[in-house]
Amino acid sequence: MSVVLTRVHELAEIKEELAARDWFMGTSGNLAIKVQDSPLQFLVTASGKDKRKKTKEDFLLVDGEGNPVGATQLKPSAETLLHCEIYKRSKAGCSLHVHTVANNVISELYGDAGKIVFQGQELIKAFDRWEEDAELQIPIIYNYAHIPTLASTLGDFVKEDKGAVLIRNHGITVWGKDGFEAKKILEACEFLFQYQLALIQAKAGLLASTGALNN
Ligand SMILES: CSC[C@@H](O)[C@@H](O)C(=O)COP(=O)(O)O
Ligand SMILES: [Zn+2]
Numbered sequence: 001m002s003v004v005l006t007r008v009h010e011l012a013e014i015k016e017e018l019a020a021r022d023w024f025m026g027t028s029g030n031l032a033i034k035v036q037d038s039p040l041q042f043l044v045t046a047s048g049k050d051k052r053k054k055t056k057e058d059f060l061l062v063d064g065e066g067n068p069v070g071a072t073q074l075k076p077s078a079e080t081l082l083h084c085e086i087y088k089r090s091k092a093g094c095s096l097h098v099h100t101v102a103n104n105v106i107s108e109l110y111g112d113a114g115k116i117v118f119q120g121q122e123l124i125k126a127f128d129r130w131e132e133d134a135e136l137q138i139p140i141i142y143n144y145a146h147i148p149t150l151a152s153t154l155g156d157f158v159k160e161d162k163g164a165v166l167i168r169n170h171g172i173t174v175w176g177k178d179g180f181e182a183k184k185i186l187e188a189c190e191f192l193f194q195y196q197l198a199l200i201q202a203k204a205g206l207l208a209s210t211g212a213l214n215n
Pocket of ligand 1: 026027028029030045046047048049076077078079097
């Protein structure tokens with residue numbers, strides 16, 4: 001099987017799994033997987049499609065500038081430049097972008113601080129941080145409508161071969177050395193976000209009930 005076809009299958013499988021989690025609401029989300037370095041070529045989801053649906057035209061091959069390689073009717077994801085930044089600035093082999101309610105709420109709650117920090121959480125290990133007091137910082141960037149600006153802002157935070165960046169009131173973009181690692185990081189982030197929201201809610205409930213008892 002050709003490398004392109006192998007990668008198509010890999011990305012299709014990830015797409016199916018993320019769809020099963022309902023992480024592609026309202027046609028949101030885009031996925032990419034590297035096919036080759038020098039010159040850079042990667043597969044990216046076609047723009048504007050319902051990514052829950054499996055079709056023969058889900059992905060297309062693009063170059064380092066995000067332009068299609070070869071003739072195609074398909075339009076690359078509107079956010080292809082973000083994936084370009086990741087592959088140019090790291091050795092990542094796969095990058096994933098999804099919008100979820102949890103990642104949007106977290107991005108708004110912590111957006112003014114420019115980051116959310118997790119510590120003392122087992123799932124930080126998904127980022128290969130094994131120390132007991134490891135701290136995980138996920139940057140939160142402004143959701144620039146101008147995609148080249150959004151892409152270069154995200155690029156400033158691509159400092160390792162795996163990572164995650166939240167885009168305020170938009171979604172999350174993660175990357176890893178391959179599809180397995182990128183998906184692991186995405187799932188770990190979403191777990192941490194859901195945990196944080198549940199914790200805030202539980203604390204508020206506790207405060208309200210002790211307040212009621214004291215009155
Ligand atoms: C209507 S979904 C929002 C889109 O603008 C975008 O943020 C997104 O994630 C999907 O865009 P796409 O061009 O299909 O890759
Ligand atoms: Zn998006």
